[in-house]
Amino acid sequence: MNLLSRILYDMVYHTTPILLCVLGGLFAYKAGVLNIALEGMMLAGSFIAVFVALHTQNTLLIYLSALLVCAVIGLVFAYLAVKKKGNVIIIGLAINMLVPAIASFILQYMGVPNLTAKWVNPVNFRFDIPLIKDIPFLGSILSGHPLGTYIGLLMIFVASVVLYKTRFGIYTRVIGESPNAATSLGIQANKYATWAILIGALCCAVAGLNLSYERLGIFTNGMTAGRGFIAIAAIYCGKGKPVQSAMYAFIFGLARSLAINLSVFAGPISALFDIIPYLLMIAILAINSAYEIRNYRMRTYW
Amino acid sequence: MGTILQTKDLTKKFGDFTANDKINLTVEEGEIKAIVGENGAGKSTLMNMLYRQLEPTSGEIYLRGQPIEFNSPRDAIQHGIGMVHQHFMLVPSFKVYENILLGTELAHDKLRFLVDHKKEQQECAELIKRYGFDLDVNEVVENLSVGQQQKIEILKMLYRNVDILILDEPTSVLTPQEVDELLLQLKELKAQGKTIILITHKLREVMQVSDSVTVIKKGQIIGNVKTSETNEAELAQMMVGRKVLLTVQNDHIGQESPEVIYTVNDLTTNNTYGNIVVDHVSFEIKKGEIYGIAGVEGNGQSELVKLLSGMMEATGGTVHYKGEEITNLWADELRKLGIAIIPEDRYAQGLCKEMSLSANSIAGSTTSDAFKKNGIFDFKRIRQHCQELIDHYQIRIAEFEGNVSQLSGGNAQKLIIAREMNRQPDLLIASQPTRGVDIGAIEFIHQQILDFRNSGGAVLLISSELSEVMSLSDRIGVMYKGKILGEVDPLETSETEIGLLMAGTIPQEAVVYEK
Numbered sequence: 142m143n144l145l146s147r148i149l150y151d152m153v154y155h156t157t158p159i160l161l162c163v164l165g166g167l168f169a170y171k172a173g174v175l176n177i178a179l180e181g182m183m184l185a186g187s188f189i190a191v192f193v194a195l196h197t198q199n200t201l202l203i204y205l206s207a208l209l210v211c212a213v214i215g216l217v218f219a220y221l222a223v224k225k226k227g228n229v230i231i232i233g234l235a236i237n238m239l240v241p242a243i244a245s246f247i248l249q250y251m252g253v254p255n256l257t258a259k260w261v262n263p264v265n266f267r268f269d270i271p272l273i274k275d276i277p278f279l280g281s282i283l284s285g286h287p288l289g290t291y292i293g294l295l296m297i298f299v300a301s302v303v304l305y306k307t308r309f310g311i312y313t314r315v316i317g318e319s320p321n322a323a324t325s326l327g328i329q330a331n332k333y334a335t336w337a338i339l340i341g342a343l344c345c346a347v348a349g350l351n352l353s354y355e356r357l358g359i360f361t362n363g364m365t366a367g368r369g370f371i372a373i374a375a376i377y378c379g380k381g382k383p384v385q386s387a388m389y390a391f392i393f394g395l396a397r398s399l400a401i402n403l404s405v406f407a408g409p410i411s412a413l414f415d416i417i418p419y420l421l422m423i424a425i426l427a428i429n430s431a432y433e434i435r436n437y438r439m440r441t442y443w
Numbered sequence: 444m445g446t447i448l449q450t451k452d453l454t455k456k457f458g459d460f461t462a463n464d465k466i467n468l469t470v471e472e473g474e475i476k477a478i479v480g481e482n483g484a485g486k487s488t489l490m491n492m493l494y495r496q497l498e499p500t501s502g503e504i505y506l507r508g509q510p511i512e513f514n515s516p517r518d519a520i521q522h523g524i525g526m527v528h529q530h531f532m533l534v535p536s537f538k539v540y541e542n543i544l545l546g547t548e549l550a551h552d553k554l555r556f557l558v559d560h561k562k563e564q565q566e567c568a569e570l571i572k573r574y575g576f577d578l579d580v581n582e583v584v585e586n587l588s589v590g591q592q593q594k595i596e597i598l599k600m601l602y603r604n605v606d607i608l609i610l611d612e613p614t615s616v617l618t619p620q621e622v623d624e625l626l627l628q629l630k631e632l633k634a635q636g637k638t639i640i641l642i643t644h645k646l647r648e649v650m651q652v653s654d655s656v657t658v659i660k661k662g663q664i665i666g667n668v669k670t671s672e673t674n675e676a677e678l679a680q681m682m683v684g685r686k687v688l689l690t691v692q693n694d695h696i697g698q699e700s701p702e703v704i705y706t707v708n709d710l711t712t713n714n715t716y717g718n719i720v721v722d723h724v725s726f727e728i729k730k731g732e733i734y735g736i737a738g739v740e741g742n743g744q745s746e747l748v749k750l751l752s753g754m755m756e757a758t759g760g761t762v763h764y765k766g767e768e769i770t771n772l773w774a775d776e777l778r779k780l781g782i783a784i785i786p787e788d789r790y791a792q793g794l795c796k797e798m799s800l801s802a803n804s805i806a807g808s809t810t811s812d813a814f815k816k817n818g819i820f821d822f823k824r825i826r827q828h829c830q831e832l833i834d835h836y837q838i839r840i841a842e843f844e845g846n847v848s849q850l851s852g853g854n855a856q857k858l859i860i861a862r863e864m865n866r867q868p869d870l871l872i873a874s875q876p877t878r879g880v881d882i883g884a885i886e887f888i889h890q891q892i893l894d895f896r897n898s899g900g901a902v903l904l905i906s907s908e909l910s911e912v913m914s915l916s917d918r919i920g921v922m923y924k925g926k927i928l929g930e931v932d933p934l935e936t937s938e939t940e941i942g943l944l945m946a947g948t949i950p951q952e953a954v955v956y957e958k
Contacts, residue, residue: 306557308548315534315545322532325496326546327517436717438756439749440773 148395148402149282153290155401156394158183158348158365160293162372163379163390164300165344168337170381171304173317177233178218180369181240182211182342186349188244191360194258203354207346214240215342219335237369245362254361261358263287289351296344300383313337345369367419374422378429389425396421446508447472447638448493448524448607453502455488462488464662465502470607475629475639477649477670480659481682481881482852486642487529489659490609493640494526495519517546525600526609531592535585540567542584543599570602575631589741590621597628608632609640614648618739619909619942626652644682646675658682683882703727704901705870710760710770712750720746722925723760728870733892733902735916735933739945740907743925745787748874748905752784753777754792764870778807783868785859787875787905789852793859796848800840801829803847804862836861837887853884860891871895874905889915909938909945923947 162179169176186207193206214236221227248255266287274284283294304310316323316330323330348368353360371393379386396418404411448470455463462485470476480486491497493504496516504511506522513522533542540563549566551557567580576594584592593613600608610629614622629639629652643649649656650670658666658681666681705728714720721743728734738744749755751762753774762770764780774784786792794803805814805825814825826843833840838857841849850858856876863871873892877885892915896902906912912919913933920927921944929944943949 302557306560308558311541311545311548311558315537318536319532319534321528321530322534322542322545325516325526325528325532327515327520328546434715436713436715438712438714438758440754440756 144402146278146281148398150285151398151401152391152395153282154286154394155397156391157286157290157293158352159368159372159375159393160387160390161289161296161344161348161351162341162369163375163386164293164296164383165341165348166372167300167376167379167381167383167386168304168313168340169334170376171317172313172334172337173320174222174334174338175229175233175373176218176338176341177230177370177373178214178236179341179345179372180365180367181233181237182214182345183349183352183369184244184363184365185214185240186211186346187353187364188240188247188256188349188360189346190350190354191256191258191358192247194261194354194358195256198260204347204350207350208343211342211346211349212339215339216335218342219338223331223334223338241362244360248362256360258354258358261354263356263358266355287351287355289347289355292347293351297383297387304383309333309336371418371422374426378425392425393418393421445472446470447506448640449505449508450489450493451503451505453489453492453504454500455485455492455497456500462662463492463499466659466662466664468657468664469667470638470640471655472606472638473633473636474654475633475641475652477641477643477653477656478659479642479644479646479649479656479678479682481644482879483881484659484682485662486659487611488662490526490611490640490642493519494524494609520600520603520605523604523606524609525603525605525607527593527596527600527611527613529611529613529615531596533584533592533595535583537584538580539578539582539584539587539595540564540580542595543567543570543580543602545599547603567598567602570598574598574601576628589616589739590618590624593617593625601632605637607638607640609642611642612644613641614643614645616740616907618945619938620946621739622648646678649678650675660684679882702730704730704765705903706761706763707751708761708763710747710750710757710762712746712755712757712759714746720925721750721757724922724925724927725760726920726927726930728901728903730869730901731896731899732918733896733904733916735912735919736903736905736922736927737909737912737919737941737945738907738922742922742945744874744905744907744922746925747922748787748872751872751903752786752874775807775810778866781866781869783863783866783871785856785863785871785873785876787878789855789859794847794855797846799844799846800833800850800858801826801843803858804829804832806862808866832858832861832865851881853880856880856888857884860888864891864895869900871900871902872905873902875907876904877906877908877911909941913938913941921945 162183166176166179189210190203190207193203197203218232218236221232222229267285269284274280304314312323312328312333315328316333320330349365353364372390375389375393376386378389400414400417404414407414446469450466450468453463453466454461466489468489478486478489488497492499494516495514495518498514511522513519534545537545544563544567548558549562551559564580571578571580576598578591578594584595597608613625617625626648629641633639641653653670656668656670656673656678657664658678660682707727708725710721710724711719712721724747726734736744736747746755750757753772753776756771760770761768764782769777769780777784790796795806805828808814814828815821832838836857838854838861840854847855847858871892876888876892880888892902892904904912904915916933918930919933919941920930921941922928923945924947928947929949931941931944
C-alpha cells in the first residue's frame with residue numbers, strides 16, 4: 142500500500158468509533174436532549190468487551206454484554222434526564238466520571254495496569270467484502286475492516302431512513318423542535334426521547350467495543366481519549382443530519398490518520414501530531430459558530 | 444339538534460388559585476359559540492380542560508349526554524373535539540402535509556414501517572381542495588404567513604374529522620382581511636355541520652359570527668346570552684363589571700408644532716438568517732405628536748423597536764434626536780437623553796420578575812445619583828420613590844416588599860409606565876403597551892399616553908391592535924415586510940384601507956402620501 146491509500150484506510154479505521162457515536166448520538170440531539178455521556182458510554186463498552194473476552198471467546202456473548210451494559214447506562218441517563226427532568230450536563234458528567242472510576246477500581250482489584258485478552262488477534266477480526274475488495278484503490282480503503290466499521294458505514298444509511306422515513310424518526314424530530322406540537326397531538330415526548338438516548342447508548346457500545354476489542358484486544362483506562370466529545374462536536378456541526386454529521390466524523394478520522402501516518406517522518410516531535418484532531422475540533426467549532434452568528438445583530442448575551 | 448357538549452361544576456385549581464370555579468357550560472350542536480372574557484379570566488383554562496391538556500380538579504364534562512373519560516388530547520380528537528391554539532402547534536421545519544398528518548402518518552403499502560410521503564401529499568391536497576383552502580402541500584411551514592399557518596392548524600383538525608372545533612383567540616395575529624376570510628370560513632364549516640367554539644376578547648367578531656355568547660369573569664360564568672339579543676357595549680360591561688369606554692376620547696388636537704424631535708432615516712438591519720427585516724425605514728416625529736406604526740405581527744415592528752431601544756444593531760441608516768445622531772446607542776445612553784421605553788415583552792425586557800417592586804422601580808436609573816448616598820444605594824429613598832409611583836399611578840399590589848411576580852399583567856405594565864413617565868422624558872417609545880392587559884388598565888394606559896402627548900411629548904406607538912393605533916395616533920405608518928409601505932391620517936382612512944396596506948397592497952385613494 143502506498144502512503145495515500147494507507148492514510149485513507151486509516152481514516153476509515155479511525156473514524157469508526159467516532160462515526161458510531163455520532164450516528165447514535167444524533168438521535169438524542171434531534172430529540173432535544175444533549176447527551177454528553179457518549180464518552181462514558183463508549184468507555185463502558187470498551188471495558189466490558191475486553192473484560193468478557195478474558196473469560197470467553199464467544200464473539201456473540203462479547204457483543205451482547207457490551208450492548209447490555211451500555212443500554213443500562215443509557216436507561217439510567219434517560220430516567221434521570223427525561224423522567225426526572227434532571228440537568229443533562231450534570232448527569233452526563235457523572236456518567237463520564239463514574240465509568241473510568243469503576244474501571245480503574247476493577248483494574249486495581251485485579252492487580253493489572255490494563256486488560257489484555259491474549260487470544261485476540263485483531264487481524265482475525267478483519268474481513269474482506271466480496272466485490273468491493275476487487276475495486277482498484279477503493280477496495281483497499283473500504284475493505285479489510287472489522288465488523289464495527291461496516292456497522293458504522295451502514296448506520297449512515299439506516300439513520301437517514303429511520304430519522305426521515307419512519308414514525309419514530311419523525312416524532313423524535315418533532316419533540317426536539319416543537320415539543321408543544323407533539324403534546325397537542327398526543328405524541329409522548331418522554332417515550333421517544335428515551336428511545337433516542339438508548340439508540341445512542343447502543344451505538345456507543347459498538348464504538349467502544351471496536352476501539353478496545355476489535356482493534357487491539359486490550360483495554361486501557363481512558364483509551365476513548367475524548368472521542369465522545371469529538372462526536373458531539375461533529376453532531377453539532379452537522380446539525381444532527383446523518384450524512385453531514387458523518388462527514389465531520391470523517392474529517393476528525395482523517396486528522397487522526399494524518400497524525401499517525403505523518404508522525405513516522407517527524408522523529409522526536411511525533412507526539413505533537415496527536416493534538417491535530419483536537420486542534421481541528423476547536424477550529425471547526427469556532428469557524429462553524431462564527432459562520433452561524435455572522436448575521437447576529439442582537440445585543441443580548443445569548 | 445341538541446346539546447353536544449356540557450360541563451357540570453367544572454373546577455380547576457392551581458394551588459390556592461381557582462382558575463375555573465364551577466363552570467356550567469352548554470354548547471348546542473351546529474352553533475358557533477363565543478366565549479368572551481378578559482385576559483386571565485380563565486377562558487383558556489376551560490378550553491384546555493375540554494381538550495384534556497389540563498386535568499380538571501373536579502366536575503364533569505358530557506359529550507352528547509355521555510360523561511367523557513378520555514384523558515389526552517389524542518383521545519379528545521378521537522372523540523371529535525379538536526383545538527386550534529393561540530400559539531400554533533406546528534413544526535416550523537416540516538412541510539405543510541407533514542404537519543397536517545403529524546401523529547397520523549400514512550404507512551407505506553408494503554413496507555409498513557416506512558411513511559409514504561407521496562400518499563400523504565395526495566391525501567392532503569385532496570383535503571385542501573375539499574374545504575376550499577388555498578395552500579401548497581409542499582411548502583415549508585416557516586416560510587408561510589401567520590394566516591396560512593392558521594389554516595394548517597384548522598386543516599389538521601378537519602383531517603381528523605372533528606365535530607367540535609375550538610379556536611383560541613384565532614384573530615389576534617391576522618390582518619382585517621384575513622379576519623374576514625376566517626370568519627367566512629367558520630360560517631362555511633358551521634354550514635357543513637361542525638360546532639365551533641370561539642374564544643376571543645374581540646367583541647366585534649363575536650357580534651359578526653356567533654350564535655350565542657358566554658361571558659366569563661374571574662373564573663366564573665357571569666352570563667349566557669343570544670348574540671341577536673345583545674350588543675358590544677353590554678358584553679363589555681359584563682366582562683369588566685362596570686361601564687367602559689370602548690373607544691378612548693382623543694380630540695387629535697396635538698400641538699401642531701413644526702419642531703421635529705426624532706428622525707429615523709433609512710434604518711436597516713437583518714435577522715440571524717441574514718434576511719433584511721427592517722428595510723430602509725424612515726419617518727419623523729414632531730413634538731406633541733403620536734406616530735403610530737401598524738402592521739401584522741412579524742413584519743419588522745419588533746425588530747424596529749429593538750433597534751430604536753438599543754437592543755439590536757442597525758446595519759445602515761441613522762437616527763437623530765434633537766439634532767444629535769443617536770444611531771446604535773445603548774439603552775442606558777438613550778434613557779439619559781430623555782427617551783423612555785415601554786418594551787414589547789414586559790417580563791423579558793421591562794421588568795425582573797424575581798426582584799422587588801422597589802428594585803424594579805429604579806431599573807434604568809441605577810447610575811443616577813438620585814438614589815445613592817456616598818455612591819451606595821439608599822434603599823430608604825428607593826422605597827419611598829417606589830411608594831410614590833404606586834400611589835400616583837394607582838398600581839394595585841399585594842405586598843410592598845414582594846416581587847414583581849405578584850402583580851397582574853395590567854399592574855406590571857403600569858409599573859413600567861410609571862417608571863418611564865416619572866423620568867419626564869421628551870420621547871416615549873411604546874411597543875404593544877396594552878398587550879395582555881385588562882380593559883380597565885387599557886383605558887388608563889391610553890389616557891397616560893394621550894396626556895403625555897398633550898403636554899408636548901412625542902410618542903412612537905407600535906401595536907398589533909389596529910384599533911389602538913387608529914384611535915391614538917396622529918399619523919400612522921403601516922409596515923409590511925420590513926418597509927413602511929405608506930403613511931396615513933387615521934381620521935381620513937378606514938380600517939379596510941389600512942388593512943390593505945397591512946396585506947401589502949397600496950390602495951388608490953386613501954394614502955396621504957406614499958413613501
